[in-house]
Amino acid sequence: MTTILTVEKVCKQYPGVTALDHVDFSLEQGEVRALLGKNGAGKSTLVKVLSGAIRPDSGVIAIDGRPVIFDRPQDAFHQGISTVYQEMSLVPGLTVAENILLGRWPMRRLLGISFVARKQIMQTAKLALDQLEVEIPLDELVAHLNVAQQQLVEIAKAISFDPRVMILDEPSSALPSEEVETLHKVVRRLAAQGRAVIYVTHRLQEIPRVADSVTVLRDGRHIGTIPVAEATPEQITTMMIGADWQRTQWRRDAEVGEVKLAVKGLNRAGKLHDIAFEVRGGEVLGLAGLLGSGRTELLRSIFGLDAIDSGEIVVKGRPIAHPSPLTMKANGVGLTPEDRKKQGLVLVFPVRDNLTLASLHRVSHGGILQPAQEEALAQEMVANMAIKTPSLSVTTNTLSGGNQQKVVIGNWLNTLPDVLIMDEPTRGIDIQAKEQIFTLVRDLARQGLAVLFVSSEIEEVLDVSDRILIINQGRITGAVTHDEITLEQLMALAMEELVP
Numbered sequence: 426m427t428t429i430l431t432v433e434k435v436c437k438q439y440p441g442v443t444a445l446d447h448v449d450f451s452l453e454q455g456e457v458r459a460l461l462g463k464n465g466a467g468k469s470t471l472v473k474v475l476s477g478a479i480r481p482d483s484g485v486i487a488i489d490g491r492p493v494i495f496d497r498p499q500d501a502f503h504q505g506i507s508t509v510y511q512e513m514s515l516v517p518g519l520t521v522a523e524n525i526l527l528g529r530w531p532m533r534r535l536l537g538i539s540f541v542a543r544k545q546i547m548q549t550a551k552l553a554l555d556q557l558e559v560e561i562p563l564d565e566l567v568a569h570l571n572v573a574q575q576q577l578v579e580i581a582k583a584i585s586f587d588p589r590v591m592i593l594d595e596p597s598s599a600l601p602s603e604e605v606e607t608l609h610k611v612v613r614r615l616a617a618q619g620r621a622v623i624y625v626t627h628r629l630q631e632i633p634r635v636a637d638s639v640t641v642l643r644d645g646r647h648i649g650t651i652p653v654a655e656a657t658p659e660q661i662t663t664m665m666i667g668a669d670w671q672r673t674q675w676r677r678d679a680e681v682g683e684v685k686l687a688v689k690g691l692n693r694a695g696k697l698h699d700i701a702f703e704v705r706g707g708e709v710l711g712l713a714g715l716l717g718s719g720r721t722e723l724l725r726s727i728f729g730l731d732a733i734d735s736g737e738i739v740v741k742g743r744p745i746a747h748p749s750p751l752t753m754k755a756n757g758v759g760l761t762p763e764d765r766k767k768q769g770l771v772l773v774f775p776v777r778d779n780l781t782l783a784s785l786h787r788v789s790h791g792g793i794l795q796p797a798q799e800e801a802l803a804q805e806m807v808a809n810m811a812i813k814t815p816s817l818s819v820t821t822n823t824l825s826g827g828n829q830q831k832v833v834i835g836n837w838l839n840t841l842p843d844v845l846i847m848d849e850p851t852r853g854i855d856i857q858a859k860e861q862i863f864t865l866v867r868d869l870a871r872q873g874l875a876v877l878f879v880s881s882e883i884e885e886v887l888d889v890s891d892r893i894l895i896i897n898q899g900r901i902t903g904a905v906t907h908d909e910i911t912l913e914q915l916m917a918l919a920m921e922e923l924v925p
């Protein structure tokens with residue numbers, strides 16, 4: 426085997442955090458390496474060092490045995506390293522094709538004037554998307570795509586560089602399972618062509634399908650690299666978290682109380698048809714459905730983000746005349762959004778502010794903010810959710826992706842809503858943190874909260890919910906309780922073809 430990439434004793438320090446601590450790492454031609462670790466373990470930092478986005482404090486990176494220094498991402502490109510970052514880097518106002526070729530639009534000269542060679546952009550972009558075998562219109566604005574489509578465009582962009590080493594930082598966390606399979610195929614194809622791939626993920630079940638070997642980081646240190654045959658979920662969990670960790674079995678003993686949220690005859694042309702259901706206090710109601718089944722549309726309509734054509738939304742017995750995020754919040758409904766960057770966080774604000782944004786009334790008196798109370802509320806949430814941050818004052822964009830996601834959820838939990846709507850809350854969250862979040866949610870349910878929960882991981886929906894609605898082509902096609910269904914049955918129901 427031929428080693429393409431070697432990393433020796435790489436260190437990276439941030440104020441108050443050792444992100445990488447003498448990390449050794451090497452990658453063979455044709456190898457897919459899964460990179461794992463808890464939120465804040467240093468995965469993205471290693472990715473950024475390898476892609477020239479940041480300079481390590483010390484250590485050596487070598488390509489084909491020759492030491493290299495990356496001052497800028499372009500230096501890494503020239504060495505054949507192409508990266509899909511965890512936080513998306515597309516320009517919303519440009520088209521799909523323009524984004525794929527961003528920064529290297531081909532030019533054409535006519536009568537001494539330079540023009541962008543549109544046709545060539547389209548051709549090159551099409552080639553990249555064809556490799557992914559997905560249908561996304563090349564001339565669509567990226568702003569009009571959903572998160573999954575945007576992620577696929579990012580990947581197409583990275584492929585278009587024809588890299589020797591492809592780095593994917595959580596490429597699957599924003600993708601529904603149907604698309605994840607296509608992604609795996611593409612990754613295996615890249616490896617079969619003799620390229621090497623680094624694949625960061627929190628979904629342990631994809632490892633045997635996509636990877637040859639697994640590297641685990643913990644607290645910035647390289648804990649070990651093992652072949653995929655040895656990488657059982659138990660082994661990986663032990664390497665990530667330590668041997669003493671035990672899965673918490675949350676209690677399902679909350680008393681089911683009053684109806685907190687009722688949806689009646691809800692219609693939205695072409696998207697949602699005659700949706701009706703209730704969620705009671707003490708209850709976690711899951712929504713199971715595939716991409717495009719109407720899950721997100723339903724949550725958005727309930728929260729007033731999208732207009733409805735007919736139907737009624739009733740909160741604690743009171744019909745909401747004009748649902749809007751503002752009126753819903755005023756009535757005790759919270760929504761943790763699918764896309765944390767767009768709807769969830771002010772990234773340049775300190776962690777403290779982002780944890781209390783939605784609950785300022787709890788830490789103010791007579792309209793005046795009480796800093797000590799705000800500090801205490803934020804601190805409590807950092808402890809409860811084990812948010813990894815050197816302090817409450819650092820800006821939120823310095824936190825790792827998963828820890829930013831915890832801040833979004835913490836912000837809404839702090840509002841003490843009566844109804845909490847969670848759209849993909851566990852995206853990019855490590856297995857231990859997931860359980861912490863679910864434990865918190867179950868505790869709140871015991872205090873009377875009603876939860877409406879959506880995840881593209883059906884396993885997770887089954888795990889956390891008391892009751893599950895199956896949504897298919899914009900219709901509720903079934904309702905089951907946690908105890909009366911297996912995962913296989915639930916998946917089959919969610920995927921059932923509807924007879925028109």
Ligand SMILES: Nc1ncnc2c1ncn2[C@@H]1O[C@H](COP(=O)(O)OP(=O)(O)OP(=O)(O)O)[C@@H](O)[C@H]1O
Binds near residue numbers: 440462463464470853
């Ligand atoms: N720009 C920065 N400034 C300060 N601290 C940072 C910065 N970037 C990362 N860190 C810190 O470095 C540590 C490692 O972060 P990193 O993003 O590499 O984690 P990760 O393993 O990718 O986690 P996740 O699974 O949540 O994405 C974290 O404690 C994080 O807060």
Ligand SMILES: [Mg+2]
Binds near residue numbers: 468469511594826827
């Ligand atoms: Mg990361």
